[in-house]
Amino acid sequence: MKKVTGVGGIFIKCDDPDKMKDWYRDNLGFDTNEYGAMFESRNSENTDLKDYLQWSTFDKKSKYFDPSKAQFMVNYRVHDLVSLEKELRAAGFTICDEIETFEYGKFLHIMDPEGNKIELWEPTENPF
Numbered sequence: 001m002k003k004v005t006g007v008g009g010i011f012i013k014c015d016d017p018d019k020m021k022d023w024y025r026d027n028l029g030f031d032t033n034e035y036g037a038m039f040e041s042r043n044s045e046n047t048d049l050k051d052y053l054q055w056s057t058f059d060k061k062s063k064y065f066d067p068s069k070a071q072f073m074v075n076y077r078v079h080d081l082v083s084l085e086k087e088l089r090a091a092g093f094t095i096c097d098e099i100e101t102f103e104y105g106k107f108l109h110i111m112d113p114e115g116n117k118i119e120l121w122e123p124t125e126n127p128f
Helices: 017-028 081-090
Strands: 006-015 036-042 050-059 072-078 100-102 105-111 117-122
Touching: 006 017, 006 117, 017 036, 017 050, 081 105, 081 117
Parallel strands: 006 050, 072 117
Antiparallel strands: 006 072, 036 050, 100 105, 105 117
């Protein structure tokens, strides 16, 4: 079974998320908005489809990364989140929540062996 198909997002904690977004915009040319910046690429298996990578800043006090103590979180695109969740549960992985479904895809959070929270995302065909 195909599992991770790519990186879907990079999220970092900051003292001042807006100032950090501005810094990346002004110094590295990020096209930022209220959520951060979105990078588009072509899907390598079907070049008619676009893939997206979301880069976002979060307040250092955000609980969204909990229970991880890390200052970052990576979002990975996956092929079949329901099957992958079953496989991860059977293998004894720490699952942080239940699968949530939104118009742009399904999400689940797990922990890696060193306590870093990982976001798994099964995007819809045209998420944005």
